[in-house]
Amino acid sequence: MSDFLTVDENLRTAMRFFGGATGSGDVTSLPGTLAIFSGLDYGVFNIALLEESVVEGKDGNAGGLAGRGGLTAGDINAGGLEARLVHAARFFQERTLRWSFWLCEDMLDAQTRRRARQTLVDFGLRAISHPPGMIAHTLLPPTRPLPRIECRPVSDASMRQAFAEITSITFEIPTVVTHAVYTPERAWKGAYRGFVGLVDGRPIAIVAIVAAGGALGVYSLGTLPLYRRHGYGEALLRAAVAEVRLRSGIESVVLQSTDAGYELYRRLGFQDATRYGVFLTR
Numbered sequence: 001m002s003d004f005l006t007v008d009e010n011l012r013t014a015m016r017f018f019g020g021a022t023g024s025g026d027v028t029s030l031p032g033t034l035a036i037f038s039g040l041d042y043g044v045f046n047i048a049l050l051e052e053s054v055v056e057g058k059d060g061n062a063g064g065l066a067g068r069g070g071l072t073a074g075d076i077n078a079g080g081l082e083a084r085l086v087h088a089a090r091f092f093q094e095r096t097l098r099w100s101f102w103l104c105e106d107m108l109d110a111q112t113r114r115r116a117r118q119t120l121v122d123f124g125l126r127a128i129s130h131p132p133g134m135i136a137h138t139l140l141p142p143t144r145p146l147p148r149i150e151c152r153p154v155s156d157a158s159m160r161q162a163f164a165e166i167t168s169i170t171f172e173i174p175t176v177v178t179h180a181v182y183t184p185e186r187a188w189k190g191a192y193r194g195f196v197g198l199v200d201g202r203p204i205a206i207v208a209i210v211a212a213g214g215a216l217g218v219y220s221l222g223t224l225p226l227y228r229r230h231g232y233g234e235a236l237l238r239a240a241v242a243e244v245r246l247r248s249g250i251e252s253v254v255l256q257s258t259d260a261g262y263e264l265y266r267r268l269g270f271q272d273a274t275r276y277g278v279f280l281t282r
Contacts, residue, residue, distance in 0.1 A: 001214065004106040004274035007133035007254045009213030011049065011102070013191055017208075018045045021187035022180050026095070030087040031079055037091075042177050043098035043280050048088040050107045056080045081112050085123045101125055103277040104133065117277065125279035131256040133274040135215065138251055139238065140269035146231045149205070151239035154194030160185070162196045162203035163220075170206075170222030192219070193244060197236035199227065205236045209244045216244055218255040234264060 001009075015036050019027035024039030032052040038045035085101070092099040101120060105113055112119075117127065154163050164182035168175045181187065188194060191212055197205035204227045210217040218241070223233045241253055256276060257265050 002106075003135045004104065004133065006213050006215050006252065007135055007256075007273050008049075008104045008107065010210055010215050010217035010254050011104075011133070011256065012051065013212035014208070014210040014217050014219050015047050015049060015102070017187065017190060017192035017210075018047065018181065020190060021182070021184060023184060023186060028091060030091060031084065033084045033088055035088055035091045037095045037099075038181065040177060040180055041096050041098055042174075043096075043100050044173075045177070045181060046092060046096055046099040047102060048084075048091075048099065049102045050084065050104060053107045053109075054081050054084070054112050055109050056112050081108070081116060081119055082123075085119070089123060098281050100128075100281070101279045103279065104274055105277065106274045120277070120279045124282055126282050127277055128280045129258075129276075129278045131258065131276050131278065132262070132272045133256050133276055134254065134265055134270040135273045136253045136265075136269040136271070138269060139241065139253060140267070142234070142238075143267055144231065146235040146238070147199070149232055149235045149239065150198040151236055151243065152196050152198060153243075154188055154196060157183070157185075159194070159196050159203075160188070163194050163206050166196070166203060166206045166222060166224060167220060169224060171220075193240075194220075195236065195240040195243075197223075197232060197239075199232065205232050207233075207236050207240050209240050211244055211248045211250055213254075214250065215252040215254045216241055216248070216250050218253060221255075221261070233261075234268070237268075 018038040019025040019036040022039040026037040028035045034049050034051045036047045160183045164178040168178040191210050194208045196203045205223040207221045208219040
């Protein structure tokens with residue numbers, strides 16, 4: 001499987017978390033697209049992603065994606081990007097005005113990619129970030145001594161509470177939203193495995209790991225401001241990956257990087273595999 005397909009399959013599995021966390025959400029497969037409603041009026045947790053490649057080559061052929069791997073008849077028959085956005089918009093109109101679209105550029109043929117940004121703008125979506133999707137087939141050793149951190153799984157109410165509160169602070173998301181998503185016990189029954197990092201007994205960092213698509217996906221990595229730039233995030237990431245790897249046997253690790261984390265991930269051995277555009281309703 002191509003690296004970008006590994007990254008994208010893991011991401012789709014991870015995003016399903018938001019459709020089941022609150023108990024009032026929904027996960028629905030539309031033609032060529034996966035739609036995830038969190039049950040909340042909060043756009044970044046209401047997500048549509050491509051499930052199949054968009055192929056709009058000349059005369060309806062396979063265009064620029066021919067020979068790239070993973071291309072199926074379903075990719076060709078699911079419709080173009082505009083058709084998929086219509087289906088997604090209808091899905092969310094029945095539930096909320098606020099939703100977002102995660103677009104993997106390598107799921108588009110060259111023709112569609114050139115006009116994708118304008119297509120999304122025409123549907124009332126604005127770009128908010130362009131994170132690279134990255135993969136490390138093995139993590140490189142640390143380049144510096146890392147601090148001690150206790151890596152505790154999100155397996156009880158106190159850890160769910162800590163995960164919600166640190167998410168709110170580190171990602172600037174309203175507390176009422178993070179508590180609705182991360183504190184229910186039902187949220188943690190699937191592939192999304194949460195971990196809280198403790199220093200001297202105090203929760204100071206979080207990360208989630210998802211085993212899917214032949215890789216371990218890293219999500220929601222965040223550290224409280226007072227503890228940043230000391231290596232706690234890297235230490236927690238390594239500890240959580242090691243714990244899930246021990247049970248799953250999966251070696252490769254994938255993620256979507258922020259600008260702030262990019263150089264760290266490069267030092268850990270991650271390479272760019274694809275690029276995403278994240279678009280949000282205005």
